[in-house]
Structure formats: structure tokens, C-alpha cells
Amino acid sequence: MTRRLLWIAAVAALALGPLVLPEFYLTLLNVIGISALVVLGLVLLTGIAGLTSFGQAAFVGTAAYISAYGTTELGLSPWLTLLVGVSATALLALALGAITLRLSGHYLPISTIAWGAAIFFLFARIPVLGGQTGMTGIPPITIAGYPLVTGRSYYYLIWTFVLIAMLAITSLLRSRTGRAIRALRGGALMAESFGIDVPRTRMAVFVYAAVLAALAGWLYVHFLRFINPTPFDVTAGIEYLFMVVVGGPASVWGAVVGAAVLTLLRNILQDMLPRLLGQSGNFDLIVYGVLIVLLLQRTRRGIVGSIVERYPVLMPPPIAVPAVATAPLPVRQKLPPGSLFLRVIDAEKWFGGLAAVNKVGFEVRAGEIVGLIGPNGAGKSTMFNLITGASTPTRGAIEVEGERVEGLSPRRIVRLGVARTFQHVRLLRDMSVIENVMIGAHLRGRKGMLAGSLRLDREEEARLTAEAARQLHRVGLGSELHRRAGSLSLGQQRLVEVARALCADPALLLLDEPAAGLRYGEKQDLARLLSELRDEGLAVLLVEHDMGFLMNLVDRVVVMEFGQKLVEGLPSAVQADPRVLEAYLGGVE
Amino acid sequence: MNGTIALLLTQDGVTSGAIYALIALAILIVFTVTRVILVPQGQFVTYGALTYGLMQSGVMPGTAWLLFISSALAGILDARVAITAGRSRDLLLIAAIRIVFPVLVLAVSLSIAPEKLGTAGQIALTLATVVPLGPLMYRLVFEPIADASVLMLLIVAVAVDVALSGIGLLLFGSEGARTDPLFDVTLSLGPAQLGAPTLTIVVTSLLLMLMLFLFFERTILGRALRATAIHRLGARLVGIPVRRAGQLSFLLASLLGAVSGVLVSSVMTVYYDSGFMIGLKGFVAAIVGGLVSYPIAVLGALIIGLIEAWSAFYASAFKEVIVFTALIPVLIVRSFLARETPEEEVDE
Numbered sequence A: 001m002t003r004r005l006l007w008i009a010a011v012a013a014l015a016l017g018p019l020v021l022p023e024f025y026l027t028l029l030n031v032i033g034i035s036a037l038v039v040l041g042l043v044l045l046t047g048i049a050g051l052t053s054f055g056q057a058a059f060v061g062t063a064a065y066i067s068a069y070g071t072t073e074l075g076l077s078p079w080l081t082l083l084v085g086v087s088a089t090a091l092l093a094l095a096l097g098a099i100t101l102r103l104s105g106h107y108l109p110i111s112t113i114a115w116g117a118a119i120f121f122l123f124a125r126i127p128v129l130g131g132q133t134g135m136t137g138i139p140p141i142t143i144a145g146y147p148l149v150t151g152r153s154y155y156y157l158i159w160t161f162v163l164i165a166m167l168a169i170t171s172l173l174r175s176r177t178g179r180a181i182r183a184l185r186g187g188a189l190m191a192e193s194f195g196i197d198v199p200r201t202r203m204a205v206f207v208y209a210a211v212l213a214a215l216a217g218w219l220y221v222h223f224l225r226f227i228n229p230t231p232f233d234v235t236a237g238i239e240y241l242f243m244v245v246v247g248g249p250a251s252v253w254g255a256v257v258g259a260a261v262l263t264l265l266r267n268i269l270q271d272m273l274p275r276l277l278g279q280s281g282n283f284d285l286i287v288y289g290v291l292i293v294l295l296l297q298r299t300r301r302g303i304v305g306s307i308v309e310r311y312p313v314l315m316p317p318p319i320a321v322p323a324v325a326t327a328p329l330p331v332r333q334k335l336p337p338g339s340l341f342l343r344v345i346d347a348e349k350w351f352g353g354l355a356a357v358n359k360v361g362f363e364v365r366a367g368e369i370v371g372l373i374g375p376n377g378a379g380k381s382t383m384f385n386l387i388t389g390a391s392t393p394t395r396g397a398i399e400v401e402g403e404r405v406e407g408l409s410p411r412r413i414v415r416l417g418v419a420r421t422f423q424h425v426r427l428l429r430d431m432s433v434i435e436n437v438m439i440g441a442h443l444r445g446r447k448g449m450l451a452g453s454l455r456l457d458r459e460e461e462a463r464l465t466a467e468a469a470r471q472l473h474r475v476g477l478g479s480e481l482h483r484r485a486g487s488l489s490l491g492q493q494r495l496v497e498v499a500r501a502l503c504a505d506p507a508l509l510l511l512d513e514p515a516a517g518l519r520y521g522e523k524q525d526l527a528r529l530l531s532e533l534r535d536e537g538l539a540v541l542l543v544e545h546d547m548g549f550l551m552n553l554v555d556r557v558v559v560m561e562f563g564q565k566l567v568e569g570l571p572s573a574v575q576a577d578p579r580v581l582e583a584y585l586g587g588v589e
Numbered sequence B: 001m002n003g004t005i006a007l008l009l010t011q012d013g014v015t016s017g018a019i020y021a022l023i024a025l026a027i028l029i030v031f032t033v034t035r036v037i038l039v040p041q042g043q044f045v046t047y048g049a050l051t052y053g054l055m056q057s058g059v060m061p062g063t064a065w066l067l068f069i070s071s072a073l074a075g076i077l078d079a080r081v082a083i084t085a086g087r088s089r090d091l092l093l094i095a096a097i098r099i100v101f102p103v104l105v106l107a108v109s110l111s112i113a114p115e116k117l118g119t120a121g122q123i124a125l126t127l128a129t130v131v132p133l134g135p136l137m138y139r140l141v142f143e144p145i146a147d148a149s150v151l152m153l154l155i156v157a158v159a160v161d162v163a164l165s166g167i168g169l170l171l172f173g174s175e176g177a178r179t180d181p182l183f184d185v186t187l188s189l190g191p192a193q194l195g196a197p198t199l200t201i202v203v204t205s206l207l208l209m210l211m212l213f214l215f216f217e218r219t220i221l222g223r224a225l226r227a228t229a230i231h232r233l234g235a236r237l238v239g240i241p242v243r244r245a246g247q248l249s250f251l252l253a254s255l256l257g258a259v260s261g262v263l264v265s266s267v268m269t270v271y272y273d274s275g276f277m278i279g280l281k282g283f284v285a286a287i288v289g290g291l292v293s294y295p296i297a298v299l300g301a302l303i304i305g306l307i308e309a310w311s312a313f314y315a316s317a318f319k320e321v322i323v324f325t326a327l328i329p330v331l332i333v334r335s336f337l338a339r340e341t342p343e344e345e346v347d348e
Helices: A002-020 A023-048 A056-072 A078-100 A107-125 A151-173 A176-186 A188-193 A198-224 A234-247 A252-277 A284-298 A302-310 A380-388 A410-416 A433-440 A449-453 A458-474 A490-503 A520-535 A547-551 A571-576 A578-585 B003-034 B041-056 B063-084 B090-111 B114-130 B133-145 B150-172 B196-218 B220-230 B232-237 B242-264 B275-288 B294-314 B316-325 B327-337
Strands: A340-351 A354-365 A369-373 A395-400 A418-420 A508-512 A539-543 A556-561 A564-569 B187-189 B192-194
Touching: A002 A023, A002 A151, A023 A056, A023 A151, A023 A176, A023 A198, A023 A234, A023 A252, A056 A078, A056 A107, A056 A198, A056 A234, A078 A107, A078 A198, A078 B327, A107 A234, A107 B150, A107 B275, A107 B316, A107 B327, A151 A176, A151 A198, A151 A252, A151 A449, A176 A188, A176 A198, A176 A433, A176 A449, A176 A458, A188 A198, A188 A410, A234 A252, A234 A284, A234 A302, A234 B150, A252 A284, A252 A302, A284 B133, A284 B150, A340 A380, A340 A539, A354 A380, A354 A395, A354 A539, A369 A380, A369 A520, A369 A547, A380 A410, A380 A418, A380 A508, A380 A539, A410 A418, A418 A490, A433 A458, A433 A490, A458 A490, A490 A508, A490 A520, A520 A539, A520 A547, A547 A571, A556 A571, A556 A578, A564 A571, A564 A578, A571 A578, B003 B041, B003 B196, B003 B220, B003 B242, B003 B275, B003 B294, B041 B114, B041 B133, B041 B150, B041 B242, B041 B275, B063 B090, B063 B114, B063 B133, B063 B150, B090 B114, B114 B242, B133 B150, B133 B242, B150 B275, B196 B220, B196 B242, B220 B232, B220 B242, B232 B242, B275 B294, B275 B316, B275 B327, B294 B316, B316 B327
Parallel strands: A354 A564, A369 A539, A369 A556, A418 A508, A508 A539
Antiparallel strands: A340 A354, A340 A395, A556 A564, B187 B192
16 A cells, blocks of 8 residues: 555656756756666666676667667658667677576676677777767657657656556566566576576566666667767666665666666766865766675665665565455366376486486376485485486486486476475575465466566466465465565475475475474374375375374385485385385494 | 788787786686675776886875775774674784784885885885785675675675776876886897887796796695685685685785786776776686686686787777677587576575
8 A cells, every 4th residue: 555655656756846846857857767767677687587787788878879870870760760779679688698698697797797898899989870979960759740859858758668667567576477587586496397497587587678778778869869889888887787786676666766866976976076076087986886885785675675674564565365266277187096107217317426316216106105215315306306307317217107208307397297396495585475386386377578567467367376375275374375485484485385386286296305394283284285185196206304204194115225226115114124224223233 | 911910919919918817817716715706806907007107107196095094994894893802902913904004105105205216116115005905805895795695796896896996096097107118128039029018027927827826736825725715614614714715815816916007007008997998808818717717717818818919900999899709709608518407596
């Protein structure tokens, strides 16, 4: 509610601003709005998806130069050059992204500095673009024959774009694709394990941010109506990133606040510092740099993040769980009980000379729970990784419903109905429980980036939300839907992982120590749930150290030790087996 | 194009390649030990070059003031730590390191006219002023956030670079500096003359690399640094003070940077804002080596230097574009080497 009021107040203030403010402040607000557009893209790219770019200024410049050249030299309409500029920038981003986005961690930001610098030097060196002096006489944008030549008239154009971008990104973050983008931060393996195409999602965000930067470049060049290379150098790219950091990396409001604070600060400093120091120059950079260092040493949430932390009423409202029954999502055709689902045939995984898994074979059938046990380091988690595609067996085969699947990526394997939990919980700590679980249902939705941005996905979202809520009720977390996932106890977080895996509508559920950290009662509830799932025809493969929990639940047990299969059999037989006793307790002297 | 020009270009390329190699090495050392991508490495170069250059032209730059102020700030931080830990006896030591030394440097800078120092004295004073800025940078900026993610450290490093470039303008002004060569010898090598600056730079770089090699291979301190680079927690567990390893790596970086600065000022005019580009080229070299391999980084630096020299001849306007575009094939190769699902990097 408070948030809605804030939105209304902000829009009203923006709409009325030009009526009272002098031209100077309007120009400043226009500059802020243009920067805010670039920064909004960066919020998505850096703040949400975790991909740091120092090169956005190059995208701004590309669209700006295309529009400048197109309108002056070729006499095209600015609206046409908008289209051309945005498309060309998107293509440039696609090309750069194809090269750099697969680079790990810090390579990406460094490469953005490098191509940002290269593109900037191109602007300055290509003769038809006017070199260092640039180009003048760029025509204004006309709307219905009315040219926007004053800051006042231009103001509405800029801020309409900013507001649309803010709304679009806010909606996007609450959509299926938005969750996929947010999942990028939780590590690629988790995202891929639920069918999210990580490289494609990264690329989509990268292009989205580049398009916003291009839009800003077009607005910029027809606002100033003159262009030179300086505003698009690497320093400018760095400044955009600083705006994100100062405003609050994870918030669309942070983009506007960051752009406003640093633009105003620069204005004040550029006015004040040269007089104070008795020299002229970019001394504002000193204050900028020191400010960022001090800020990051204290908080990483930025201005908006810190304010929201202090006043939780400003938090985004919890997502609405549909009260009336929505049409449930389609479910996978159930397998007849007892039919073979998973077959592991002599699987081996070598790390150098060490065999983490050595010639292990077993089967899991629909409607049974198989326990996979063994001392620490026996190779259980490696086995999970082989089955789910997180790693490829060195030798041997893995079959799902008779089809060979070894070597397939996790996102192909989850499509076959194999869903997992992780031994080390992989939840997005800052995201609500229900949204975390909705990631599990990623493959059961269709809607993409555009539908998410334009809120054309509401019906599907309602169904996904309802499904996630249903699974959370099943695991006993029905009252925790809107809690921050990171605030739950570790045991509860494991249950969230189970719910997320169930949301994928699996035929085989792989659970890696789901009962660790649960209290006795919770363990009993989990055991009851797993038996229920078995009765529904699900196949379950369970790694667990709590023998009391495991032995009363499973149909069969596979025991591993030092990468090899030691025994397989009924729980009672395995418990009595002297080899198992020796593996767990050491030899009987 | 004839043989002489080719030789000249190669000589130019090797000269700048040697400098980029030193920068790349510094970046590698700091990155492997602290995970900080040291964007401001180029600033040590410009600070070294301009401090020395201004002294040579008879002006005493204000670099010592920067040393004094940042050292005093570090002293305050250290004192606070010592007092809360109840080790007030350390205060004397802190004062000696943080106050006495910079005051000494400042006193020398303020009282002696640079001409009186002679070349050796000027270089010594330059190093005494600029080199301590490295460990101070670590103490003030990076130590408090030593456990932050690589990306956070990178953003902070960029912020430091931006601030230092502004401070550079304040200290040195916008005029560039170019210095006389240190030695006046010329070696004839077939048709080409090997100039003194080239010789000085290449020989000094090789000596520094040899020293680094011996330091890392033969000394316990060097091995401790390598251990920290391989596994921070493991190093801490066997008793290596990781914070001090961080300061030491920054000391090596600022030493390499300041020396490069003194050297490079004899072959190119250095301006207050040259550091970013010089540092970036060192980076490109370090990336060629995958940010882990020292020899490949040195090789990469030579290649960058040569590409730059040759493209300066054929397409001087596009020199920088070509150098940074050279990164793209390297990145493509690294992309193909990278697995389909990238390494797990989970932010906090």
C-alpha cells in the first residue's frame, strides 16, 4: 500500500515538476532521467543477474552516433533512427555477449572495460563521425509535427520512457523469466537443474540492458543535438555502474536515486571543487571514488536498499496466492508402479587417478524408494551429479526409461522427469520461499521476457503460484510462503528444496540428505510425505545419514564405500551385513 | 617497410612489452594473493613517472603529502585496532611506521631542492614516496573488505583508480612529464641502434623478473605468498598472516609500478590520466595468461607491445582499438575452453 502511494506521489511529482521548476532544473532532471534508463538496465544486469558491465556507455554511444549520423547525413527521421539504433545496439550486444558472456566471474567485467574502450576509440577515430569534435546540427525529435526543442517538452518524453522501463522491469522480476534471471545468482548448476537455460538467460539480460542503454543514447543525442565521443568513454561506463552501487543494486528505485544523487553531486562538485582547490579539472572524481569505497565498506545495499531495510513497509508486497482454485498445471503421465525408470550401468567417475565412483550399477523403479548410503566420501553425491547431468561419467551408462542420458546437460535431464535437491542448500536467500519453489516449476510455464515485462503472463503466473503453494503445504511449510528463504532454519530450507523439486513434477526425485537438521516430528512428516509420493508412483532415490529415518522408509538400500558398490538389498539384510558394519564402524577385532 | 623500420618497431614493441609485463606480473601477484583485480596498478606507474619527472624538471611534487595523509589515516585505523585489542604497547611501533617514516619523506621533499638530489637521489625519493602507497592502499581500502566477492573488490578497485586519477591531477597538474634516459649508451646491433632507454627498460625488467622468481622460489616469505595464492584458508590455518600477505603483494605491485613509471617516462610522455590505459594493457596481458600463469602473461605482454608498435605504424589512429580488439580472440579461446555450464560462483 505504502509502495503504491509512493509510486503515485512520484508520478505526480514528476508530472507537475515542469510547471514549477525553472529550465535549469529541468535540464538536470532530463540528464538524470537519461542516466536512469542506462542504470535501470544495469540494475537488471548487475544488481539482479550478477553480471557486472563497465561498458554500457559504449551501447549508449552506439545508438547515439547511429541516430546522429542517420538524421544529419542521411536525413532520416529520428523515429526511424531510433529503430535502427536500438536494433544495431542489440545486435552488437549479441555479438559481444556471444564472445564474453560465457567467461567466468571476473573475466566478464574486465572484458567489458576492454570492449568499452575499443568502441569509444572507434567513435573518436572514424572520420565520418566527426572525430574528437563530433557532429552538430542534429535535429530534434518531433511528435505529431511538434518539435521537442525545449527541456520542458523533452522532459515528458524522457520520463515517460523511464517510468515505462521501471514498470516493465518491476513486472519482469516477478515473472517466470524474472525468476530465472534472479536464479543466475544462485549458481548456474541450480538454475540448470530446473531447466533454466543459463547462457540464454544471461544473453537476454545483457541485450535487455543494452537496449535500454541504446534508448538512453537516442534520447541523449536529440536532447543535446550535438555529439562528441567524451560522454561515452570508459569513465562514463564506470559512472553508470557507480550509480547502481550508490542507489541500490537490486532495486528499480535505486536506479533513479543513484542517477539523481551522482548527477547532482557532480553538478555541485564541479561547481565547488575547482574554486576550492584553485585549479580546474575533474576533481569530482576524487570525491566519487572515495565515496564509493567508503559506501561499499559499510553497506552493499545502496541508499534504497538501506532505506528499505530500515522501513520494511517499503518492501515489495508478497506475491498473491490465488484464493480460488485455478486450473492446475498439466502433470506428467504417471508410470505404472514397478516399471523401470532409472538404470545406472557400471558408472565410473575419475578425477585424475582417483575413482570417486567405480563401476557402480543399480536400478530405481517407479513406486519405490531406494536408499543410497555409505560413509562420507563414498561417492554418493558424485553419483547424484552423474545422474542429474551435473557431471559426466568417465565410463559406463545411465539410462532414463531406457534412453541413454549420460553427458546430457542438467537442463535436458530435468525435462525427462528427474528433479533433485542439493546437499548444500541452494536457495536464493533474499527471495521469498514461494518464489524459490516456483523456480522448480520453470519448465511448466511458457511465458517469456516480453510477456513478463508487459504483464501478459498473469494467468500462467497464478497457476504456477498455486502449484508452488500446494507443494509447500505438502512439505509442511504452508505458513511460511512469504518468508525470506534465508531466514528459515536449515532443516526448513531443505524442505523448501524438496518442494522446489516436487514443483518440477518429477517421475524420479533425488534427495540429498533431506532430513539433516530436521526435528524428530518434522522427520516423521517428511517420511510420511515420501511414502505418499511412492504410493503415487514416484521413484525416489534418497541419500541420508539418519539410519532410523532411512531404514524404516526405503524399499531397497544400495551401500557404497570408496566409490564402489558394497552391497544392495532389503534394509533388514543390509543392516545385518557384516561388510556394511565394517564400513561404518570399522573392523570387528 | 624495410628492415630498419621493422627492427625499430620491434624494438619499440619489446620496450613497451617489457613495461606491460611488469604491470601484468603485479596484477597477477595481487590477484592471486588477494583476489583484488588491481585496476589502479597503472596509477603507481603514473605516480612514479610524474613524481620523478617533475623532480627532474626542478619541481617538487606533492606526492609526499598523499603519503603522509594516507599513512596517518592508516595509523589511526591501526591504533584503534591495537587499543580495542588491549595491545597499547604496539602504539609506539605504529607511530614509528605510520608517522615517522612519512614525516621523514615529507621533510626531505620539502627541504631539499630536487636538483640537489641528483638522478639517484630523485629516483630513491620517488620510490620512497610511491612504493609505500601500495600497502597503504591495501590497509585503507581492501583490508576492511578482504572477504568480499571478487566483483565487489573489482568495483572498489575501479573506484580507487578513479579517485587516484583525480588526485593525480591535483598533485601533478595536467602537464605531462618526460624524462632524460638514465644512461647514455647505444648499442649497435646490425643495422639498428639499440637506444639507451630500451636497454635500460629491458634489462631492468629482466632483473626484476629474476628477483621475483628468486623471491617466490627461494624465500620463505615468497613461498608464504604463493601458499596464500593457492589457498587462503589453508594458508591461514598453517599460520601465514593473510592480511600481511595482502600488504606484501601490494608492496610488490607498487614497487613494480613505480619502477615501471620511472623507466617508462624516458620513452613516452606520461600524463596524470595515462595510468588507466597503461594498466589496462597490462591487464590484457594478464588475461592472456588466464590470470594465473606468470610466463604466459609476460609473453602476452610482449605480444601486446608488438601489436601496439606495429599498428602504430600501419594504422596509428586505430592503435588502441586494435590492442583492445586483440583481446577478443583470446576471450574466444577462453570461451571455448570454458565448460558449457560456467564454474559455480555464488554471491553472498
